[in-house]
Amino acid sequence: MSVNAESAVIRKTALNSAHRQLGARMVDFNGWDMPVEYPANASRPTGGLIAEHMAVRSSAGLFDVSHMGDIRLHGPQALAAVQQMTLNDASRLAIGQAQYSALLYPTGTFVDDVIVHRLGHDDFLLVINAGTREKDVTWVQNSAAPFDCVVEDLSDRYTQIAIQGPSAWRVLQKLTSADLSQVKFYWFTHGTVCGLPDTLIARTGYTAEDGFEIYIPSDEPTSQRVWSELLAAGAEFGILPCGLGARNTLRLEGALSLYGHEISDTITPWEARLDRFVKMEKPAFAGRDALAAQQERGPERILVGLEAIERGIPRDGYPVTAPSGETVGYVTSGSPAPFLKKNIALAYVPITHSGEGTVLGVEVRGQIVKCRVVPTPFYKRPRPARSAQ
Amino acid sequence: MAYPPDYKYTKEHEWLAIEGTTGTIGITDYAQNSLGDIVFVELPKVGAELTAGKTFGTVESVKAVSDLYAPVSGTVTEVNADLATSPEKVNSDPHSSWMVKITLASPAELDALLSVADYEKFIAEEQ
Numbered sequence: 001m002s003v004n005a006e007s008a009v010i011r012k013t014a015l016n017s018a019h020r021q022l023g024a025r026m027v028d029f030n031g032w033d034m035p036v037e038y039p040a041n042a043s044r045p046t047g048g049l050i051a052e053h054m055a056v057r058s059s060a061g062l063f064d065v066s067h068m069g070d071i072r073l074h075g076p077q078a079l080a081a082v083q084q085m086t087l088n089d090a091s092r093l094a095i096g097q098a099q100y101s102a103l104l105y106p107t108g109t110f111v112d113d114v115i116v117h118r119l120g121h122d123d124f125l126l127v128i129n130a131g132t133r134e135k136d137v138t139w140v141q142n143s144a145a146p147f148d149c150v151v152e153d154l155s156d157r158y159t160q161i162a163i164q165g166p167s168a169w170r171v172l173q174k175l176t177s178a179d180l181s182q183v184k185f186y187w188f189t190h191g192t193v194c195g196l197p198d199t200l201i202a203r204t205g206y207t208a209e210d211g212f213e214i215y216i217p218s219d220e221p222t223s224q225r226v227w228s229e230l231l232a233a234g235a236e237f238g239i240l241p242c243g244l245g246a247r248n249t250l251r252l253e254g255a256l257s258l259y260g261h262e263i264s265d266t267i268t269p270w271e272a273r274l275d276r277f278v279k280m281e282k283p284a285f286a287g288r289d290a291l292a293a294q295q296e297r298g299p300e301r302i303l304v305g306l307e308a309i310e311r312g313i314p315r316d317g318y319p320v321t322a323p324s325g326e327t328v329g330y331v332t333s334g335s336p337a338p339f340l341k342k343n344i345a346l347a348y349v350p351i352t353h354s355g356e357g358t359v360l361g362v363e364v365r366g367q368i369v370k371c372r373v374v375p376t377p378f379y380k381r382p383r384p385a386r387s388a389q
Numbered sequence: 390m391a392y393p394p395d396y397k398y399t400k401e402h403e404w405l406a407i408e409g410t411t412g413t414i415g416i417t418d419y420a421q422n423s424l425g426d427i428v429f430v431e432l433p434k435v436g437a438e439l440t441a442g443k444t445f446g447t448v449e450s451v452k453a454v455s456d457l458y459a460p461v462s463g464t465v466t467e468v469n470a471d472l473a474t475s476p477e478k479v480n481s482d483p484h485s486s487w488m489v490k491i492t493l494a495s496p497a498e499l500d501a502l503l504s505v506a507d508y509e510k511f512i513a514e515e516q
Contacts, residue, residue: 025425036452037425049451050426245425245452313429313449336428336451365447365454 013066014159014223022241023047030131032067035243046238052246053338056207060165060234061242062227065206066218067130068160071140074123075149082124085143085286086116087269089279093118098186098204100277102269103139104287108294110263110272112136115204117188122149125200127160129259143286159223163230164211164242164250166381171234172212176201185210194226206247208254209381246338253337255305255346255376261316261332262303262346270299271348273376301329302354305376306345306362312369314345314362321361321368328353331362337378344378345371390418393484397499398508401458404484405502412463413487416448419512421483424450430472430479432457432488437465439491441498446488448479461498463491 010033019026022044024035040047046055055061073081082090088101095118103111112132117125128136137153144151163172169180178191178201188202196216205211216226231239248258257263262272268291269278278291308314314334319327334345345362353360356375361368396404402420406413421427429449439445439459446457467490472478478486493499503511 039422039425048426249451311429313454315454336449338426338451 011067013064014218014220015064015066015227017220018224018227019064019241024241024243027244029067029244032130034067035064035241037243037245038241044240046240049243049245049249050338052240052242053249055238055240056165056209056211056242056246056250057339058165059237060163060167060171060239061207061246062230062234062239063162063164063242063247064159064227065162065213065247066159066223069128069130069133069136069153069155070158070160070215071126071128071137072119072124072152072154073126073140073144073149074120074152075147076122077147078122078124078149081144081147081149082116082126083283083285084147085140086114087278087285087287087291088116089282090116090118090124091282095120096187096189098188098202100186102263102274102277103136103143104269104285104291105265106287106290108268108287108290109265110259110267110269111139111265112259113257113263115202117200117202125154132259157218158215159218159226160213160215161227161230162205162207162211162213163234164205164207164209165239166210167234167237167239168209168211171230171237171239172201172214174233175229180212183212194229196222196226206256207250208256208377208379209250248333249335249338252333252335252344252346253339253377253379255378258333267348268294268299270294271302273303299351301348301350303332303346304349304354305374305378306331306334306347306360306371307374307378308343308345308362308369308371309359310370312362312364312367313343314347314364314369314371318345319363320347320349320371321363322353323359323361325361325368327363328360334362340378342378346376349373390484392417392505392509394505396484396505397460397502398505398511399458399460399502400511402512403458403460405460405499406487407493407499410493410496411466412461412491412493414457414460414489414491415485415487416457416479416483417508417512418483419515420455421480424448424453424455426451427476427479430476430488432468432472433465435465435468439463439465439489441495441501448476457488459491460502461491462494464494465489465491 193199320329329349
Protein backbone atom coordinates (compact mmCIF):
# COMPACT_ATOMS: atom_id res chain seq x y z
CA MET A 1 0.00 0.00 0.00
CA SER A 2 2.89 2.38 0.54
CA VAL A 3 4.51 4.24 -2.31
CA ASN A 4 7.92 3.05 -3.42
CA ALA A 5 9.74 6.33 -2.85
CA GLU A 6 13.21 4.77 -2.69
CA SER A 7 13.14 3.37 -6.23
CA ALA A 8 14.98 6.24 -7.85
CA VAL A 9 15.75 4.28 -11.01
CA ILE A 10 12.18 3.23 -11.77
CA ARG A 11 11.41 3.47 -15.48
CA LYS A 12 8.34 4.98 -17.07
CA THR A 13 6.74 4.43 -20.44
CA ALA A 14 5.69 7.37 -22.61
CA LEU A 15 2.11 6.73 -21.45
CA ASN A 16 2.84 7.13 -17.74
CA SER A 17 1.02 10.45 -17.34
CA ALA A 18 -1.91 9.11 -19.39
CA HIS A 19 -2.27 6.25 -16.90
CA ARG A 20 -2.18 8.65 -13.97
CA GLN A 21 -4.77 10.89 -15.58
CA LEU A 22 -7.03 7.85 -15.89
CA GLY A 23 -6.62 7.23 -12.16
CA ALA A 24 -4.63 4.01 -12.54
CA ARG A 25 -3.24 2.25 -9.52
CA MET A 26 0.47 2.01 -10.31
CA VAL A 27 2.96 -0.67 -9.24
CA ASP A 28 6.64 -1.34 -9.66
CA PHE A 29 6.77 -4.18 -12.20
CA ASN A 30 10.33 -5.37 -12.84
CA GLY A 31 11.57 -1.83 -12.33
CA TRP A 32 8.81 -0.24 -14.40
CA ASP A 33 6.11 2.07 -13.03
CA MET A 34 3.09 0.38 -14.60
CA PRO A 35 -0.70 0.45 -14.15
CA VAL A 36 -2.03 -2.63 -12.32
CA GLU A 37 -5.65 -1.59 -12.81
CA TYR A 38 -7.83 1.45 -13.52
CA PRO A 39 -10.46 1.59 -10.79
CA ALA A 40 -13.89 2.97 -11.66
CA ASN A 41 -14.29 6.66 -10.94
CA ALA A 42 -16.68 9.52 -11.57
CA SER A 43 -15.68 9.92 -15.23
CA ARG A 44 -15.40 6.16 -15.94
CA PRO A 45 -18.12 4.22 -14.07
CA THR A 46 -16.74 0.81 -15.13
CA GLY A 47 -13.27 -0.25 -14.14
CA GLY A 48 -11.08 -2.40 -11.98
CA LEU A 49 -9.40 -5.72 -12.70
CA ILE A 50 -12.50 -7.89 -13.12
CA ALA A 51 -14.29 -5.38 -15.37
CA GLU A 52 -11.13 -5.00 -17.46
CA HIS A 53 -10.77 -8.77 -17.79
CA MET A 54 -14.41 -9.13 -18.85
CA ALA A 55 -14.12 -6.25 -21.35
CA VAL A 56 -11.34 -8.15 -23.15
CA ARG A 57 -13.32 -11.41 -23.18
CA SER A 58 -16.50 -9.76 -24.41
CA SER A 59 -15.38 -6.75 -26.46
CA ALA A 60 -12.09 -4.85 -26.19
CA GLY A 61 -9.37 -3.69 -23.84
CA LEU A 62 -6.33 -1.45 -24.30
CA PHE A 63 -2.92 -2.22 -22.76
CA ASP A 64 0.31 -0.27 -22.57
CA VAL A 65 2.98 -2.93 -23.11
CA SER A 66 5.83 -0.55 -23.91
CA HIS A 67 7.96 -2.14 -21.21
CA MET A 68 8.44 -5.10 -23.56
CA GLY A 69 11.75 -5.03 -25.42
CA ASP A 70 12.39 -5.17 -29.16
CA ILE A 71 15.54 -6.52 -30.83
CA ARG A 72 16.07 -6.37 -34.59
CA LEU A 73 18.50 -8.66 -36.39
CA HIS A 74 19.27 -8.01 -40.02
CA GLY A 75 22.00 -8.83 -42.50
CA PRO A 76 23.03 -11.71 -44.76
CA GLN A 77 23.14 -14.29 -41.94
CA ALA A 78 20.26 -13.00 -39.82
CA LEU A 79 18.18 -16.12 -40.43
CA ALA A 80 21.06 -18.41 -39.47
CA ALA A 81 21.60 -16.37 -36.29
CA VAL A 82 17.93 -16.53 -35.32
CA GLN A 83 17.84 -20.25 -36.09
CA GLN A 84 20.86 -20.85 -33.85
CA MET A 85 19.46 -18.94 -30.86
CA THR A 86 15.78 -19.95 -30.91
CA LEU A 87 13.96 -23.28 -30.55
CA ASN A 88 11.21 -22.76 -33.14
CA ASP A 89 11.94 -22.94 -36.87
CA ALA A 90 12.24 -19.38 -38.17
CA SER A 91 12.94 -20.64 -41.71
CA ARG A 92 9.29 -21.64 -41.94
CA LEU A 93 8.17 -18.04 -41.44
CA ALA A 94 6.95 -16.14 -44.46
CA ILE A 95 7.70 -12.43 -44.58
CA GLY A 96 4.88 -10.89 -42.55
CA GLN A 97 4.51 -13.87 -40.24
CA ALA A 98 5.36 -14.26 -36.55
CA GLN A 99 5.92 -17.22 -34.24
CA TYR A 100 6.14 -17.97 -30.54
CA SER A 101 9.66 -19.12 -29.71
CA ALA A 102 12.29 -19.03 -26.97
CA LEU A 103 15.96 -18.47 -26.26
CA LEU A 104 17.61 -21.32 -24.37
CA TYR A 105 20.80 -21.74 -22.37
CA PRO A 106 23.00 -24.73 -23.29
CA THR A 107 21.31 -26.48 -20.34
CA GLY A 108 18.02 -26.39 -22.27
CA THR A 109 16.48 -23.96 -19.78
CA PHE A 110 15.01 -20.57 -20.64
CA VAL A 111 16.80 -17.28 -21.19
CA ASP A 112 13.37 -15.92 -22.17
CA ASP A 113 10.41 -16.60 -24.43
CA VAL A 114 10.07 -14.36 -27.49
CA ILE A 115 7.89 -13.61 -30.47
CA VAL A 116 9.91 -13.73 -33.69
CA HIS A 117 8.59 -11.55 -36.53
CA ARG A 118 10.02 -11.97 -40.02
CA LEU A 119 10.21 -8.44 -41.39
CA GLY A 120 12.17 -9.41 -44.50
CA HIS A 121 14.11 -12.33 -45.90
CA ASP A 122 17.08 -11.53 -43.66
CA ASP A 123 15.38 -9.20 -41.22
CA PHE A 124 13.79 -10.27 -37.91
CA LEU A 125 12.22 -8.55 -34.91
CA LEU A 126 12.31 -10.33 -31.56
CA VAL A 127 9.87 -9.07 -28.94
CA ILE A 128 11.12 -9.90 -25.44
CA ASN A 129 10.04 -9.52 -21.83
CA ALA A 130 10.54 -6.40 -19.72
CA GLY A 131 12.15 -8.12 -16.75
CA THR A 132 14.78 -9.82 -18.89
CA ARG A 133 15.54 -7.01 -21.33
CA GLU A 134 19.20 -6.34 -20.57
CA LYS A 135 20.00 -10.03 -20.18
CA ASP A 136 18.27 -10.84 -23.48
CA VAL A 137 19.98 -8.08 -25.44
CA THR A 138 23.40 -9.25 -24.25
CA TRP A 139 22.46 -12.86 -24.95
CA VAL A 140 21.26 -12.09 -28.48
CA GLN A 141 24.33 -9.94 -29.22
CA ASN A 142 26.69 -12.69 -28.07
CA SER A 143 24.74 -15.43 -29.85
CA ALA A 144 24.72 -13.43 -33.09
CA ALA A 145 28.40 -12.48 -32.92
CA PRO A 146 29.63 -15.39 -35.13
CA PHE A 147 27.13 -14.44 -37.84
CA ASP A 148 27.22 -11.70 -40.44
CA CYS A 149 24.29 -9.67 -39.13
CA VAL A 150 23.52 -6.53 -37.19
CA VAL A 151 21.76 -6.59 -33.80
CA GLU A 152 19.89 -3.44 -32.77
CA ASP A 153 18.14 -2.87 -29.46
CA LEU A 154 15.06 -0.88 -30.48
CA SER A 155 13.33 -1.21 -27.11
CA ASP A 156 13.32 2.50 -26.31
CA ARG A 157 12.25 3.47 -29.80
CA TYR A 158 8.75 2.02 -29.65
CA THR A 159 5.64 2.53 -27.63
CA GLN A 160 3.87 -0.84 -27.85
CA ILE A 161 0.10 -0.83 -27.42
CA ALA A 162 -2.06 -3.97 -27.37
CA ILE A 163 -5.72 -3.79 -28.43
CA GLN A 164 -7.28 -7.09 -27.36
CA GLY A 165 -10.66 -8.75 -27.52
CA PRO A 166 -13.24 -9.88 -30.11
CA SER A 167 -13.99 -6.24 -31.06
CA ALA A 168 -10.32 -5.19 -31.20
CA TRP A 169 -10.23 -5.35 -34.99
CA ARG A 170 -13.29 -3.10 -35.26
CA VAL A 171 -11.67 -0.53 -32.98
CA LEU A 172 -8.34 -0.51 -34.80
CA GLN A 173 -9.92 -0.62 -38.27
CA LYS A 174 -11.43 2.81 -37.59
CA LEU A 175 -7.93 4.27 -37.27
CA THR A 176 -5.92 2.49 -39.95
CA SER A 177 -5.72 2.27 -43.73
CA ALA A 178 -4.55 -1.35 -43.51
CA ASP A 179 -7.19 -4.00 -44.25
CA LEU A 180 -7.14 -5.91 -40.97
CA SER A 181 -9.36 -8.69 -42.32
CA GLN A 182 -6.35 -9.72 -44.44
CA VAL A 183 -4.09 -10.12 -41.38
CA LYS A 184 -4.37 -13.61 -39.88
CA PHE A 185 -3.56 -14.51 -36.28
CA TYR A 186 0.22 -14.39 -35.76
CA TRP A 187 0.76 -12.41 -38.96
CA PHE A 188 1.51 -8.70 -39.26
CA THR A 189 1.38 -5.88 -41.74
CA HIS A 190 2.52 -2.28 -42.06
CA GLY A 191 0.06 0.55 -42.49
CA THR A 192 -0.90 4.05 -41.47
CA VAL A 193 -2.33 4.18 -37.94
CA CYS A 194 -3.63 7.47 -36.55
CA GLY A 195 -1.77 9.24 -39.36
CA LEU A 196 1.54 7.47 -38.60
CA PRO A 197 2.78 5.86 -41.82
CA ASP A 198 4.37 2.41 -42.01
CA THR A 199 3.31 1.34 -38.52
CA LEU A 200 3.89 -2.31 -37.58
CA ILE A 201 0.50 -3.90 -36.85
CA ALA A 202 0.70 -7.48 -35.56
CA ARG A 203 -2.23 -9.76 -34.85
CA THR A 204 -0.69 -11.02 -31.61
CA GLY A 205 -1.33 -10.73 -27.91
CA TYR A 206 -1.15 -12.27 -24.47
CA THR A 207 -4.80 -12.55 -23.53
CA ALA A 208 -5.94 -15.80 -25.25
CA GLU A 209 -8.21 -13.54 -27.31
CA ASP A 210 -8.06 -12.10 -30.81
CA GLY A 211 -6.25 -8.77 -30.93
CA PHE A 212 -3.47 -6.57 -32.25
CA GLU A 213 -0.24 -5.07 -31.05
CA ILE A 214 1.01 -1.88 -32.66
CA TYR A 215 4.47 -0.36 -32.49
CA ILE A 216 4.57 3.44 -32.68
CA PRO A 217 7.25 6.09 -32.00
CA SER A 218 7.95 6.39 -28.28
CA ASP A 219 7.78 10.18 -27.95
CA GLU A 220 5.16 11.25 -25.41
CA PRO A 221 2.92 13.43 -27.61
CA THR A 222 2.59 10.73 -30.30
CA SER A 223 2.14 7.91 -27.80
CA GLN A 224 -0.50 9.76 -25.82
CA ARG A 225 -2.35 10.90 -28.92
CA VAL A 226 -2.62 7.34 -30.29
CA TRP A 227 -3.63 5.97 -26.85
CA SER A 228 -6.40 8.59 -26.59
CA GLU A 229 -7.59 8.01 -30.15
CA LEU A 230 -7.82 4.25 -29.50
CA LEU A 231 -9.84 4.81 -26.32
CA ALA A 232 -12.14 7.20 -28.19
CA ALA A 233 -12.53 4.82 -31.16
CA GLY A 234 -13.29 1.98 -28.76
CA ALA A 235 -15.85 3.90 -26.69
CA GLU A 236 -18.78 2.61 -28.76
CA PHE A 237 -17.59 -0.95 -28.02
CA GLY A 238 -17.14 -0.34 -24.31
CA ILE A 239 -13.34 -0.52 -24.49
CA LEU A 240 -11.54 -0.20 -21.15
CA PRO A 241 -7.92 0.65 -20.40
CA CYS A 242 -6.48 -2.51 -18.84
CA GLY A 243 -3.64 -2.94 -16.39
CA LEU A 244 -1.15 -5.67 -15.64
CA GLY A 245 -3.62 -7.27 -13.24
CA ALA A 246 -6.06 -8.17 -16.01
CA ARG A 247 -3.17 -8.99 -18.33
CA ASN A 248 -2.08 -11.63 -15.82
CA THR A 249 -5.51 -13.18 -15.22
CA LEU A 250 -6.25 -13.21 -18.97
CA ARG A 251 -3.01 -15.00 -19.83
CA LEU A 252 -3.49 -17.41 -16.92
CA GLU A 253 -6.94 -18.45 -18.18
CA GLY A 254 -5.23 -19.11 -21.51
CA ALA A 255 -2.39 -20.97 -19.72
CA LEU A 256 0.19 -18.74 -21.43
CA SER A 257 3.62 -18.87 -19.81
CA LEU A 258 5.13 -16.00 -17.84
CA TYR A 259 8.89 -15.76 -17.41
CA GLY A 260 9.89 -16.25 -13.78
CA HIS A 261 6.79 -18.37 -13.22
CA GLU A 262 6.06 -21.18 -15.73
CA ILE A 263 9.40 -20.74 -17.47
CA SER A 264 12.79 -19.77 -16.05
CA ASP A 265 16.49 -20.55 -16.17
CA THR A 266 15.82 -23.81 -14.28
CA ILE A 267 12.91 -25.05 -16.41
CA THR A 268 12.99 -26.74 -19.85
CA PRO A 269 10.37 -26.56 -22.63
CA TRP A 270 9.46 -30.23 -22.08
CA GLU A 271 8.61 -29.48 -18.45
CA ALA A 272 6.69 -26.36 -19.46
CA ARG A 273 4.72 -28.38 -22.04
CA LEU A 274 5.85 -26.18 -24.91
CA ASP A 275 6.78 -29.22 -27.03
CA ARG A 276 4.85 -28.01 -30.06
CA PHE A 277 7.20 -25.05 -30.48
CA VAL A 278 10.42 -27.09 -30.21
CA LYS A 279 11.70 -28.10 -33.64
CA MET A 280 14.27 -30.79 -32.88
CA GLU A 281 14.56 -31.64 -36.59
CA LYS A 282 15.85 -28.20 -37.63
CA PRO A 283 19.63 -27.50 -37.67
CA ALA A 284 21.37 -27.33 -34.29
CA PHE A 285 20.30 -24.61 -31.88
CA ALA A 286 21.39 -23.52 -28.42
CA GLY A 287 20.10 -25.96 -25.81
CA ARG A 288 19.22 -28.69 -28.31
CA ASP A 289 21.59 -31.34 -26.93
CA ALA A 290 20.30 -30.91 -23.39
CA LEU A 291 16.75 -31.12 -24.68
CA ALA A 292 17.52 -34.31 -26.60
CA ALA A 293 18.95 -35.88 -23.45
CA GLN A 294 15.94 -34.91 -21.35
CA GLN A 295 13.57 -36.05 -24.05
CA GLU A 296 15.19 -39.48 -23.99
CA ARG A 297 14.91 -40.00 -20.24
CA GLY A 298 11.66 -37.99 -19.95
CA PRO A 299 11.17 -35.02 -17.62
CA GLU A 300 10.50 -35.80 -13.96
CA ARG A 301 8.13 -32.91 -13.37
CA ILE A 302 5.63 -31.22 -15.61
CA LEU A 303 3.36 -28.19 -15.70
CA VAL A 304 -0.30 -28.95 -15.04
CA GLY A 305 -3.50 -26.98 -14.74
CA LEU A 306 -5.27 -27.11 -11.37
CA GLU A 307 -8.81 -26.15 -10.49
CA ALA A 308 -9.77 -25.72 -6.84
CA ILE A 309 -12.64 -28.00 -5.83
CA GLU A 310 -12.84 -26.53 -2.32
CA ARG A 311 -13.04 -22.96 -1.07
CA GLY A 312 -9.67 -21.28 -1.24
CA ILE A 313 -7.43 -19.53 -3.73
CA PRO A 314 -4.14 -21.12 -4.84
CA ARG A 315 -1.55 -18.40 -5.44
CA ASP A 316 1.97 -18.07 -6.83
CA GLY A 317 4.51 -20.06 -4.82
CA TYR A 318 2.08 -22.08 -2.70
CA PRO A 319 3.14 -25.72 -2.10
CA VAL A 320 1.31 -28.56 -3.89
CA THR A 321 0.72 -31.68 -1.79
CA ALA A 322 -0.10 -35.31 -2.51
CA PRO A 323 -3.01 -37.00 -0.68
CA SER A 324 -0.38 -38.32 1.77
CA GLY A 325 0.29 -34.72 2.79
CA GLU A 326 3.78 -34.74 1.30
CA THR A 327 4.81 -31.64 -0.65
CA VAL A 328 5.34 -32.70 -4.25
CA GLY A 329 5.35 -29.45 -6.22
CA TYR A 330 4.51 -25.75 -6.27
CA VAL A 331 2.14 -23.28 -7.87
CA THR A 332 3.77 -21.10 -10.53
CA SER A 333 0.72 -18.86 -11.05
CA GLY A 334 -2.60 -19.03 -9.23
CA SER A 335 -5.57 -16.70 -9.09
CA PRO A 336 -9.30 -16.36 -9.19
CA ALA A 337 -10.24 -16.58 -12.88
CA PRO A 338 -12.71 -13.74 -13.51
CA PHE A 339 -14.27 -15.13 -16.69
CA LEU A 340 -14.34 -18.80 -15.67
CA LYS A 341 -15.38 -17.89 -12.12
CA LYS A 342 -13.14 -20.59 -10.68
CA ASN A 343 -9.92 -20.56 -8.73
CA ILE A 344 -7.22 -21.88 -11.05
CA ALA A 345 -3.49 -22.43 -11.01
CA LEU A 346 -0.57 -23.68 -13.02
CA ALA A 347 1.81 -25.87 -11.03
CA TYR A 348 4.84 -28.10 -11.37
CA VAL A 349 4.17 -31.62 -10.12
CA PRO A 350 5.90 -35.00 -10.60
CA ILE A 351 4.88 -36.85 -13.78
CA THR A 352 3.39 -39.51 -11.50
CA HIS A 353 0.88 -36.96 -10.18
CA SER A 354 0.10 -35.18 -13.44
CA GLY A 355 -2.77 -37.22 -14.90
CA GLU A 356 -6.03 -35.44 -15.64
CA GLY A 357 -8.48 -35.88 -12.80
CA THR A 358 -5.77 -36.45 -10.18
CA VAL A 359 -6.77 -34.78 -6.93
CA LEU A 360 -3.94 -32.86 -5.28
CA GLY A 361 -3.82 -30.30 -2.50
CA VAL A 362 -2.58 -26.72 -2.49
CA GLU A 363 -1.44 -25.46 0.87
CA VAL A 364 -3.16 -22.12 1.36
CA ARG A 365 -1.75 -20.47 4.49
CA GLY A 366 -1.57 -23.71 6.44
CA GLN A 367 -4.76 -25.30 5.10
CA ILE A 368 -4.98 -27.83 2.30
CA VAL A 369 -7.36 -26.84 -0.48
CA LYS A 370 -8.22 -29.78 -2.76
CA CYS A 371 -7.60 -29.20 -6.46
CA ARG A 372 -8.12 -31.34 -9.53
CA VAL A 373 -5.70 -31.64 -12.44
CA VAL A 374 -7.56 -30.30 -15.49
CA PRO A 375 -6.66 -29.87 -19.18
CA THR A 376 -5.15 -26.58 -20.28
CA PRO A 377 -5.77 -24.00 -21.54
CA PHE A 378 -8.48 -23.33 -18.98
CA TYR A 379 -10.06 -20.94 -21.49
CA LYS A 380 -10.22 -21.22 -25.28
CA ARG A 381 -11.73 -18.40 -27.26
CA PRO A 382 -14.75 -19.14 -29.45
CA ARG A 383 -14.00 -19.56 -33.17
CA PRO A 384 -13.63 -16.06 -34.62
CA ALA A 385 -16.35 -14.73 -36.88
CA ARG A 386 -15.58 -15.03 -40.59
CA SER A 387 -15.65 -11.28 -41.05
CA ALA A 388 -12.97 -10.86 -38.38
CA GLN A 389 -10.25 -12.85 -40.10
CA MET B 390 -16.45 8.19 0.19
CA ALA B 391 -17.13 9.76 3.58
CA TYR B 392 -15.93 8.01 6.73
CA PRO B 393 -18.72 7.67 9.34
CA PRO B 394 -17.92 10.13 12.14
CA ASP B 395 -19.19 7.86 14.92
CA TYR B 396 -16.91 4.92 13.99
CA LYS B 397 -13.47 4.21 15.47
CA TYR B 398 -10.57 3.27 13.15
CA THR B 399 -7.25 1.43 13.12
CA LYS B 400 -4.02 2.06 11.22
CA GLU B 401 -4.61 -1.35 9.59
CA HIS B 402 -7.75 0.16 8.03
CA GLU B 403 -10.49 -1.56 10.01
CA TRP B 404 -13.49 0.30 11.38
CA LEU B 405 -15.36 -0.40 14.60
CA ALA B 406 -18.91 0.72 15.41
CA ILE B 407 -19.93 0.61 19.09
CA GLU B 408 -23.40 0.02 20.44
CA GLY B 409 -23.41 -0.64 24.18
CA THR B 410 -21.02 -3.55 24.68
CA THR B 411 -21.35 -4.75 21.05
CA GLY B 412 -18.70 -3.87 18.51
CA THR B 413 -19.19 -4.25 14.74
CA ILE B 414 -16.06 -4.61 12.61
CA GLY B 415 -15.43 -3.95 8.92
CA ILE B 416 -12.74 -2.56 6.63
CA THR B 417 -12.55 1.00 5.38
CA ASP B 418 -13.08 2.47 1.95
CA TYR B 419 -9.33 3.11 1.78
CA ALA B 420 -8.68 -0.60 2.41
CA GLN B 421 -11.14 -1.87 -0.19
CA ASN B 422 -9.82 0.63 -2.72
CA SER B 423 -6.23 -0.52 -2.16
CA LEU B 424 -7.19 -4.19 -2.48
CA GLY B 425 -9.27 -3.91 -5.63
CA ASP B 426 -12.03 -6.38 -6.54
CA ILE B 427 -12.68 -8.50 -3.44
CA VAL B 428 -13.51 -12.13 -4.18
CA PHE B 429 -13.13 -13.98 -0.88
CA VAL B 430 -13.62 -13.18 2.79
CA GLU B 431 -12.61 -15.71 5.44
CA LEU B 432 -14.09 -15.07 8.88
CA PRO B 433 -13.99 -16.78 12.30
CA LYS B 434 -16.92 -18.72 13.71
CA VAL B 435 -19.39 -17.50 16.32
CA GLY B 436 -17.79 -17.95 19.71
CA ALA B 437 -14.24 -17.27 18.51
CA GLU B 438 -12.15 -15.02 20.72
CA LEU B 439 -10.53 -11.99 19.09
CA THR B 440 -7.44 -10.33 20.57
CA ALA B 441 -6.75 -6.67 19.87
CA GLY B 442 -4.09 -6.30 17.19
CA LYS B 443 -4.15 -9.99 16.18
CA THR B 444 -5.48 -11.36 12.89
CA PHE B 445 -8.98 -12.82 12.86
CA GLY B 446 -9.50 -13.51 9.17
CA THR B 447 -8.45 -12.68 5.64
CA VAL B 448 -9.85 -10.77 2.75
CA GLU B 449 -8.71 -11.61 -0.78
CA SER B 450 -8.93 -9.61 -3.97
CA VAL B 451 -8.04 -11.05 -7.36
CA LYS B 452 -4.46 -9.87 -6.89
CA ALA B 453 -3.80 -9.95 -3.16
CA VAL B 454 -4.40 -11.50 0.24
CA SER B 455 -4.77 -9.21 3.23
CA ASP B 456 -5.12 -10.06 6.93
CA LEU B 457 -7.91 -8.66 9.07
CA TYR B 458 -6.77 -7.31 12.45
CA ALA B 459 -9.03 -7.08 15.47
CA PRO B 460 -9.36 -3.43 16.58
CA VAL B 461 -10.26 -4.62 20.11
CA SER B 462 -10.61 -7.91 21.99
CA GLY B 463 -13.93 -9.72 22.30
CA THR B 464 -16.07 -12.75 21.55
CA VAL B 465 -17.68 -13.18 18.13
CA THR B 466 -21.48 -13.17 18.41
CA GLU B 467 -22.40 -12.88 14.76
CA VAL B 468 -20.72 -13.34 11.36
CA ASN B 469 -21.90 -11.66 8.16
CA ALA B 470 -22.72 -14.78 6.11
CA ASP B 471 -23.72 -12.56 3.20
CA LEU B 472 -20.05 -11.95 2.42
CA ALA B 473 -19.47 -15.64 1.63
CA THR B 474 -21.64 -15.31 -1.48
CA SER B 475 -21.33 -11.56 -2.16
CA PRO B 476 -17.83 -10.46 -1.12
CA GLU B 477 -17.98 -7.64 -3.68
CA LYS B 478 -20.31 -5.77 -1.32
CA VAL B 479 -17.18 -4.83 0.65
CA ASN B 480 -16.11 -2.86 -2.43
CA SER B 481 -19.43 -1.21 -3.13
CA ASP B 482 -20.42 -0.40 0.45
CA PRO B 483 -17.44 -0.87 2.77
CA HIS B 484 -18.79 1.04 5.76
CA SER B 485 -22.02 -0.98 5.93
CA SER B 486 -20.59 -4.38 4.90
CA TRP B 487 -19.59 -5.53 8.36
CA MET B 488 -17.62 -8.72 8.92
CA VAL B 489 -18.20 -9.73 12.54
CA LYS B 490 -19.99 -8.49 15.63
CA ILE B 491 -18.30 -9.03 18.98
CA THR B 492 -18.99 -8.53 22.66
CA LEU B 493 -16.26 -6.21 23.86
CA ALA B 494 -13.89 -7.75 26.40
CA SER B 495 -12.27 -4.55 27.55
CA PRO B 496 -13.89 -1.21 26.71
CA ALA B 497 -10.70 0.54 27.82
CA GLU B 498 -9.09 -0.70 24.56
CA LEU B 499 -11.27 1.77 22.65
CA ASP B 500 -9.02 4.61 23.81
CA ALA B 501 -6.23 3.28 21.58
CA LEU B 502 -8.31 3.60 18.40
CA LEU B 503 -8.34 6.52 15.98
CA SER B 504 -11.13 9.05 15.67
CA VAL B 505 -12.42 9.80 12.18
CA ALA B 506 -10.34 13.00 12.06
CA ASP B 507 -7.18 11.12 13.07
CA TYR B 508 -7.87 8.36 10.54
CA GLU B 509 -8.48 10.76 7.69
CA LYS B 510 -5.22 12.51 8.55
CA PHE B 511 -3.46 9.12 8.68
CA ILE B 512 -4.62 8.00 5.21
CA ALA B 513 -3.83 11.42 3.75
CA GLU B 514 -0.21 10.80 4.83
CA GLU B 515 -0.24 7.24 3.46
CA GLN B 516 -1.16 8.39 -0.03
